[in-house]
Amino acid sequence: MPKVLISDKMDPLAAQIFRNRGIEVDEITGKTKDELIAMIGKYDGLAIRSATKVTKDVLAAATNLKVVGRAGIGVDNVDIPAASAKGVVVMNTPFGNSITTAEHAIALMFALARDLPEADKSTQAGKWEKNRFMGVEVTNKTLGLIGAGNIGSIVADRAIGLKMKVAAYDPFLTPERAVEMGVEKVTLEELLARADFITLHTPLTDSTRNILSKENLAKTKKGVRIVNCARGGLIDEAALKEALDSGHVAGAALDVFVTEPATESPLFGTPGFISTPHLGASTNEAQVNVAIQVAEQMADFLLSGGVTNALNMPSLSADEAPKLKPYMALAEHLGGLVGQLEGDAIKGVAIEVEGAAAELNQKPITGAVLAGLMRVYSDTVNMVNAPFLAKERGLDLREVRHDREGDYSTLVRVTVTTPEGAKSVAGTLFANAEPRLVEIFGVKVEADLTGEMLYIVNVDAPGFIGRLGSTLGEAGVNIGTFHLGRRSAGGEAVLLLSVDTPVDDALKAKIAQLPGVKSAKALRF
Ligand SMILES: NC(=O)c1ccc[n+]([C@@H]2O[C@H](COP(=O)([O-])OP(=O)(O)OC[C@H]3O[C@@H](n4cnc5c(N)ncnc54)[C@H](O)[C@@H]3O)[C@@H](O)[C@H]2O)c1
Numbered sequence: 069m070p071k072v073l074i075s076d077k078m079d080p081l082a083a084q085i086f087r088n089r090g091i092e093v094d095e096i097t098g099k100t101k102d103e104l105i106a107m108i109g110k111y112d113g114l115a116i117r118s119a120t121k122v123t124k125d126v127l128a129a130a131t132n133l134k135v136v137g138r139a140g141i142g143v144d145n146v147d148i149p150a151a152s153a154k155g156v157v158v159m160n161t162p163f164g165n166s167i168t169t170a171e172h173a174i175a176l177m178f179a180l181a182r183d184l185p186e187a188d189k190s191t192q193a194g195k196w197e198k199n200r201f202m203g204v205e206v207t208n209k210t211l212g213l214i215g216a217g218n219i220g221s222i223v224a225d226r227a228i229g230l231k232m233k234v235a236a237y238d239p240f241l242t243p244e245r246a247v248e249m250g251v252e253k254v255t256l257e258e259l260l261a262r263a264d265f266i267t268l269h270t271p272l273t274d275s276t277r278n279i280l281s282k283e284n285l286a287k288t289k290k291g292v293r294i295v296n297c298a299r300g301g302l303i304d305e306a307a308l309k310e311a312l313d314s315g316h317v318a319g320a321a322l323d324v325f326v327t328e329p330a331t332e333s334p335l336f337g338t339p340g341f342i343s344t345p346h347l348g349a350s351t352n353e354a355q356v357n358v359a360i361q362v363a364e365q366m367a368d369f370l371l372s373g374g375v376t377n378a379l380n381m382p383s384l385s386a387d388e389a390p391k392l393k394p395y396m397a398l399a400e401h402l403g404g405l406v407g408q409l410e411g412d413a414i415k416g417v418a419i420e421v422e423g424a425a426a427e428l429n430q431k432p433i434t435g436a437v438l439a440g441l442m443r444v445y446s447d448t449v450n451m452v453n454a455p456f457l458a459k460e461r462g463l464d465l466r467e468v469r470h471d472r473e474g475d476y477s478t479l480v481r482v483t484v485t486t487p488e489g490a491k492s493v494a495g496t497l498f499a500n501a502e503p504r505l506v507e508i509f510g511v512k513v514e515a516d517l518t519g520e521m522l523y524i525v526n527v528d529a530p531g532f533i534g535r536l537g538s539t540l541g542e543a544g545v546n547i548g549t550f551h552l553g554r555r556s557a558g559g560e561a562v563l564l565l566s567v568d569t570p571v572d573d574a575l576k577a578k579i580a581q582l583p584g585v586k587s588a589k590a591l592r593f
């Protein structure tokens with residue numbers, strides 16, 4: 069039974085879903101890094117929010133970990149390259165808290181427009197300072213939206229409902245989508261110059277870090293009000309403090325900070341400054357959504373291999389997973405076969421699907437071929453880390469889908485490029501379920517790739533099979549299955565044998581010396 073650790077505070081529905089689906093679950097929150105390292109080894113899944121930091125060290129200790137599920141959007145607390153290298157899938161729940169966070173941005177915008185926190189404080193202090201607080205309307209004002217993805221587009225929709233004009237800066241926003249959203253697509257310079265309010269909705273990346281830098285803050289309209297409910301680090305906090313002090317920026321509301329928890333900041337106490345402790349996603353509705361989504365996604369993956377919202381591998385729905393499972397086994401075998409036969413000589417891989425295979429999601433098939441191929445180099449390779457390892461080795465990758473049906477109703481072909489030219493192996497499924505090799509380097513052969521095997525290329529001649537059988541028999545190696553193919557009578561033949569015990573180097577050398585043998589190789593599947 070898989071075991072999951074929930075290491076951050078999460079709606080109880082998450083634990084309930086894991087249990088209902090037959091997954092053992094521990095809810096242990098507030099642990100230090102060392103405590104997490106000490107306990108993580110026994111878990112197959114780790115469900116987190118933003119407090120748990122899934123670092124390289126934590127991953128190194130996570131010997132059984134298969135999936136990290138983030139109940140939320142941002143995954144900057146997860147070392148994704150390290151997780152990928154280790155073959156751990158990282159998933160998030162990209163839509164569960166979007167409305168809630170967009171609403172928080174709008175709430176902060178209104179709070180800034182009418183100075184609500186200060187007005188509240190003053191009123192509750194018995195001051196009744198009616199003349200001190202003079203706000204601004206948002207109607208007809210321009211909202212500059214930096215980042216027009218899930219949350220940005222909801223903020224735009226709400227702002228349009230408030231009769232605001234929305235100007236959006238997002239290099240990935242298409243003109244068509246901008247029209248659909250009812251926003252004006254602008255450059256960052258235009259946005260800075262025109263916006264009365266600016267809200268930020270991008271992830272923190274090299275291109276967005278300090279997007280509101282000192283220089284860019286200086287380009288904003290005097291009296292601008294700024295809201296950041298996305299990530300700390302998008303705004304230069306020191307520069308923002310100066311701009312608030314000088315009055316150039318009339319107000320700023322931060323839900324997120326460069327350092328969190330933000331228990332101290334030069335911004336605290338600055339007139340016009342409002343803050344919340346990373347509350348963007350904190351509503352009952354959002355927390356129920358993300359808890360349900362993360363638990364269902366992780367359970368699907370641990371129980372059936374379904375992959376949803378993974379950041380480091382292609383999606384595979386729980387419906388698709390059973391259909392693709394035998395193909396992935398076939399693909400992994402074909403990858404393993406070429407990997408073991410050609411190894412370092414492989415410079416590129418082409419993966420072709422035809423017939424019924426061409427109607428399926430090809431990405432998992434490709435991932436499985438690469439996993440089989442790269443396993444030659446490491447036992448810990450799986451579909452998550454294989455594409456990264458293949459890229460690291462500089463392998464060229466090509467995926468081809470043929471609509472035609474050939475000799476087989478379904479076929480997967482793997483062709484590797486080597487200094488000796490292109491070499492290809494192909495396989496099909498019998499009864500839609502059983503993987504079979506049907507071609508190896510141009511020779512038709514029908515074989516089940518399983519367990520310990522021996523691959524021999526020899527000159528087709530009478531008496532060879534008897535001699536080979538005796539050699540194996542004398543060494544105490546029992547033959548399980550025997551598959552034969554040849555280019556032509558008397559020409560080159562290939563033999564694929566499954567054997568009950570591994571063939572050691574000495575025996576392999578003996579076989580290689582049998583008359584007519586061109587090469588002999590031990591394989592393992
Ligand atoms: N405060 C919170 O509690 C809270 C809650 C949820 C999400 N978030 C954060 O909000 C942010 C947005 O989330 P989302 O779901 O809308 O993400 P998203 O991926 O749907 O949208 C991000 C948008 O940013 C755009 N973008 C990327 N680089 C850009 C650049 N250099 N300049 C301008 N735009 C750029 C992308 O094209 C994309 O449209 C994320 O950082 C997320 O972690 C915070």
Ligand SMILES: O=C(O)CC[C@@H](O)C(=O)O
Nearest residue numbers: 117118140141142165349
């Ligand atoms: O879990 C939270 O409270 C914050 C989530 C938010 O930052 C996110 O990126 O989804």
